[in-house]
Structures are given as C-alpha cells and as structure tokens.
Amino acid sequence: MLPSWVHIFPRLSISSTRRLRILTAQILSDLLQLPDVRSKLLFSPQYAETLIESWAVLAWDTDQQTARIAREVWDKSVSWKSSEKDSARHACAAAQL
Numbered sequence: 001m002l003p004s005w006v007h008i009f010p011r012l013s014i015s016s017t018r019r020l021r022i023l024t025a026q027i028l029s030d031l032l033q034l035p036d037v038r039s040k041l042l043f044s045p046q047y048a049e050t051l052i053e054s055w056a057v058l059a060w061d062t063d064q065q066t067a068r069i070a071r072e073v074w075d076k077s078v079s080w081k082s083s084e085k086d087s088a089r090h091a092c093a094a095a096q097l
Contacts, residue, residue, distance in 0.1 A: 006047045013054040025069040032077045
C-alpha cells in the first residue's frame with residue numbers, strides 16, 4: 001500500500017481539483033495517525049523525500065482549507081524539539097558571533 005501511496009501522492013497534491021487536494025491532505029492525516037505507517041513514511045529514505053516535498057506543496061496551497069489541513073498534519077506529525085543542552089550550545093555560539 002505505501003509504495004502506491006507515495007507514487008501517486010505527488011500527483012494528487014498538485015491536482016487542479018480543489019476537492020481532490022483536500023482529500024489528499026485528509027488521507028495523509030489518516031495515514032500518519034497510524035504509528036507504523038508514520039514511521040515508515042517519515043523515516044524511510046525511499047519515502048521521506050517524495051512525501052515531504054509534496055506535503056510542502058500542499059501546506060502552501062492557494063486554497064486556504066487545503067493549506068490549513070496540510071499544516072495541521074505537519075504540526076501533529078513532525079516535531080523540531082531540541083534538547084536544552086543543544087539550545088544552550090547554540091545560544092553560546094550565537095553570543096560569540
């Protein structure tokens with residue numbers, strides 16, 4: 001199932017049909033709620049690049065509803081948290097510049 005989804009996802013994310021783009025974002029949301037599927041899609045090099053590129057297109061879609069759904073899925077699925085040590089190290093490095 002995943003190879004097929006990753007294969008058609010880029011085409012669906014740029015469809016000229018607004019409703020199809022919305023459904024694509026909603027299906028992505030549903031898939032990423034499944035832990036096994038999420039880890040395969042986000043952490044497998046064979047899937048991640050294609051998925052993230054097309055996801056970015058959806059997140060900046062001209063249709064506000066499509067963009068909102070895609071961004072909400074991103075916020076729920078991807079975390080950019082760093083440890084306190086990393087934050088302190090970056091702050092010290094920035095202060096030295």
